[in-house]
Amino acid sequence: METEVGVEGNDEGKFEEAGFGKTYSSLSSTKQLTDPVVYKLVRVEGDGRLVPATDDEVMEVKGLLIDEKSEMHIVADIGQPIGCISNEGSSSGMLLQLESSEGLSQFENTEVDPDKLNARLEYIEEMLQKVKEEERLRLACGSRDYSSAYVIVDSQCSDQLDKLPGIDENLQSEIPLQETVPSFTPSLIDSHLHQSGSIDECSNTPVLTEGGALPSTTVTTSKPDFSKLNGEICLDNLSIKELHETFKATFGRETTVKDKQWLKRRITMGLTNSCDVSATTFIIKDNKLVKKGKEDGCDNVDGALAYNLAVGTTINCSQQGAPISHGSQLEDQVVSDKRNRSTGDNSGSEDHHTEQRAAKRVRKPTRRYIEELSEVESKESSGKLRTTVKSSAFGQMSSKFHFRPVRNVSSDGRTVVTRLDSLGGSGIQIPCVSRVRRSRPRKNFMALLKFNPNSMGMTATLVKKALGAHSFLPDNYESEKAQSAPAQVQQRFLGVPDKDKQFTAIGAVGGHHKVLKQVDSSGDSDDNIVTVPTSKGGIRRKHHRAWTLSEVMKLVEGVSRYGAGRWSEIKRLAFASYSYRTSVDLKDKWRNLLKASFAHIPSDKGVNSRKNAATMPIPEPILLRVRELAERQSQVPPNLTSGKEAGSSGSSVHEKQSGYL
DNA sequence: TTTAGGG
DNA sequence: CCCTAAA
Secondary structure (H helix, E strand, O other), rough: OEEEOOOOOHHHHHHHHOOOOHHHEEOOEEEEOOOOOOOEEEEOOOOOOOEEEEHHHHHHHHHHHHHHHHHOEOOOOOOOOOOEEEOOOHHHHHEEOOOOOOOOOOHHHOOOOOOHHHHHHHHHHHHHHHHHHHHHHHHOOOOOOOOOOOOEEEHHHHHHHHOOEEEEEEEEEEEEEEOOOOOOOOOOOOOHHOOOOHHHHHOOOOOOOHOOOOOOOOOOOOOHHHHHEEEEEEEHHOHHHHHHHHHHHHHHOOOOOOOHHHHHHHHHHHHHHHOOOOOOEEEEOOOOEEEEEEOOOOOOOOHHHHHHHHHHHOOOOOOOOOOOOOOOHHHHHHHHHHHHHHHHHOOOOOEEEOOOHHHHHOOOOOOOHHHHHHHHHHHHHHHHHHOOOOOOOOHHHHHHOOOOOHHHHHOOOOOOOEEEEEEEEOOOOOOOOOOOOOOOOOOHHHHHHHHHOOOOHHHHHHHHHOOOOOOOOHHHHHHHHHHHOHHHHHHHHHHHOOOHHHHOOOOOOOOOHHHHHHHHHHHOOOOOOOOEEOOOEEEEEEOOOOOOOHHHHHEEEEEEEOOOOHEEEEEEHHHHOOOOOOHHHHHHHHHHHHHHHHHHOOOOOOOOHHHHOOOOOOOOOHHHHHHHHHHOOOOOOOOOOOHHHHHHHHHHHHHHHHHOO
């Protein structure tokens, strides 16, 4: 299949606006992708394990790629990762890295340039490491959200990846990815990595550490040396190297991440033991953080602002009044957490450096998590995915990637996603089930993006999101809607009971645990996804699974994309990873949305306000969108239109958004 | 099986 | 959400 991925000058402008324009000099103008490529899809867990993506995840990624192909951009002039998507550039998000044969023209006629390959590998490794770092921190912070990161690499790198720890090449299996996966979104997770000169920049220092192992994971366990952190520290003034030192002092381990901003953020979080990264200046005395100052004029300001704006209020994931703990504990925490995971809980955690380790930072899988895992597990063991198939195709190509690997493999015109199983996973077990998690891949951001009526903005948003956990709402969304009711919007977003914790989509790195938790508990503290027999003889889902905002948005998006009525389609493409939510559910939800959107059209304050809060405050913009879609598809429920109805908002919206569907 | 509606 | 008719 062919796909054109165009990059318009305007888009660059958009990026520029977003503040990341610099990176885009490397964008190709237009690229035709016609050749099938072989991809492997793995998810990077925070602890470094590389686990195979579940079917659902594959589906989802597929969906993303397919859905977005026409609007995706690719970075083609550099022989390295074509792109990656991350909803935050951080753990809580999905990190999707892709590579395709295209854009690697240098491979077409000649042998692979070892340097380039190395650079790409290193890039990947760095990405992985970052993800892991992020994840680790989130874990340490007690985030209950399970983030995921996906990495898709083509054959050129896959064989190399095999050499990385965490991947057991003997456990590969294939997952056919129906079509070519041509599109990519340039990742700006590391803006600098995508700059033209980035390759050199990021590859001059070998990322591989001892034994070619991925740097992060278990590696160094040297104690954090907080003594090195005495006095005032202004992260903004530090060089990469200094940041590295600070990092090490804080976390007790080395890092090879070269993203300054990331380092700063990470360190900040480590020092404050919170997710509030607004401060970059610290005064440390006697191994204790005495003061943290709000910084100004750092290049991170934008992000911080956006962050706060999006989140509404800065949420600190550390308990209030809790003693500032040192980064080391974070690390230790994670370690012990790992142990705990194998035992089921932390009750028996041996030697944790008790001190001020906050109980909150102990991540304990939720029941739901386990359930879902179990669900998947059984599904897998049912033979759907065999881990035996593996290497066949993959092995071949990996052995000859020196030539035209991708094409070789794709000679059959088929794209294959190879599943990698995690070897590293064997070391760490998650209670009850395999490491495969299902239906909680962070794709919400896509929903957000897609929801954005402005396609242009989408690009920028994507980029921005990818850049880091600094902005969590689509630019346009923010600006557009914000004009009318900024606070409202964010409150709505925040107020939605999102038990799925999908807020991490717009949430930040470490996750806003407070929000998440509150939200979490407010919802179905824990739902039995299982169906239970009804007194009437039938079976029925035990608890209603409250619709998440992101789900709603996804739905809306799906409807707009595939049309109302095509619910199986929507289910399949947009809700691939939501094992629950049948097409019927979607339909029903849509019906409700429709009703809702036309019901309380304007501001039925008073009575409604409270009711809404109790129920589910669907952001007006969404309702608006629903309304508009309904009108467009002439689904307008005739009797529901009350008073002001379509007249005002309807038409205007219509105009405003026409053309985006 | 998937949709559309009613309950 | 469930159930069912209809396609």
